[in-house]
Amino acid sequence: MTLRRAFLKSGAAGLGMIALRSMLRAESKGVVNPLHHPAKARRVIYLYQAGGPSHIELFDPKPKLAAMHMKPMPESFTKGQQIAQLQGKPLVCYGPQLPFQRYGKSGLEMSALFPHMGSLADQVCIIRSMWTEQINHDPAHTLMNTGSILPGRPSMGSWLLYGLGCETDDLPGFVVLMSNGKGGQNQPIAARQWSAGILPSKFQGVKLNSTGDPVLHVETPPGISPMLQKDTIDTVNRLNRLRFKEIEDPEILTRISQYEMAFRMQSSVPDLVDMSKEPKAVLEAYGANPGDGSFASNCLLARRLAERGVRFIQLYHRDWDHHAAVKYGVEMKSQEVDKPTAALINDLKQRGMLDDTLVVWGGEFGRTPMSQGGDGRDHHIKGFSYMLAGGGVKPGTVYGTTDELGYAAEENPVSVHDLHATILHLLGINHLRMTVKYQGLDVRLTGVSGEVIDGILA
16 A cells, blocks of 8 residues: 555656646647637737827817817717716817827828827727726726726736737736826826736736836845856745645746746846847937836837737826816827837837737727816716727728717727727637636626627728
8 A cells, every 4th residue: 555655646746747847838828729710910019098098189080079169068968978077067068179180191180299100190090989988097997908897807918928828938928117297197007907817927917117127126136146046046946846746726836937037037127128229210219218217218118028029018108187288288198109109110010020019009098078167178988099000900990980079989889898809809819718717707808798890900
């Protein structure tokens, strides 16, 4: 009996180590292997404009709203509707405060404050019929990022990393960058927006600092040689592997991979953020001053991350919450984002990367076509705009409409779940088939709805 027990125990341990090595290798492949269908995109760069950019001033021209400027908003549009901070107040139409312009052969209309983005009109797709369910910032961020208002659900970047795996060995597969606007309306963005939620924590996003050290303690401590540090990590991981054999907790695998990734990042991150080899013309095209923490510098860093195989790169640019002085605010924000957004798209195209990189530009909701009792706009969920480029999206296209006052999505409405389903589709994933069992339910990014937007596919 003793020999039999010893044989079975050693055999189980051997199978456990085989399983461990298999699981670690699977990290780089993802669970959707092979893909559900041929992919157009391999990675996503999400230029998230936090606060709620005004579609009325940026992407959705409304001459009828302009004609009704400062006249009462027809009650037929708003009766019984959810209006964040305008309940019980006289609702007055507030016309577009800035001019629009036609760009490119397609004649696509967008803000005259977007000359650089406008120059790419024939390469981008504008969705004018987005709508969402949450009218306050934090739950609206959570819905847009995770497909649910329930905290603890995986973010889109985590789902992609889980499904497709990682294409880089020395950087995280999901990276988050943050920049502030000059207007000072920089509401906090909760870390759960890039959380892995119910997925293993190895799939969560890694936030890199935009100023100072990109990662805390990334440098080897004084007096510690790389060889000694590697020996320490190897020893810790051997102990973790022994522990995994005993209890088979998948979070131990996460701990092992994170130790190893942290060690590799000590050499990869300094090279990543070293812009000294970037040509002067590239820095000027972005308007980037590396190390200043600006949206422009983060856009350039996003391209460098994409080149190095990072799967999902999300840039949060804050300060779009214009409850007052919407004209001044949008002018200021346009100056911050127009040039670097266009430079990023152009840079990807010149490097042959735009075809398989999906660039997404938009926020958590839009702004009301009514005044907020002055010269600003309130939060708005019934209709707003998004811009997409590359990655299998039909270029030079406008999809969907809002009504004549820009209040509600009218033709081809697009929900948050529809957008998510389409992003997954472009990456070769059927959103109905990538699920995780949780509390007896099959959880997915798109919840219980969502359809691929065929009209924007190339």
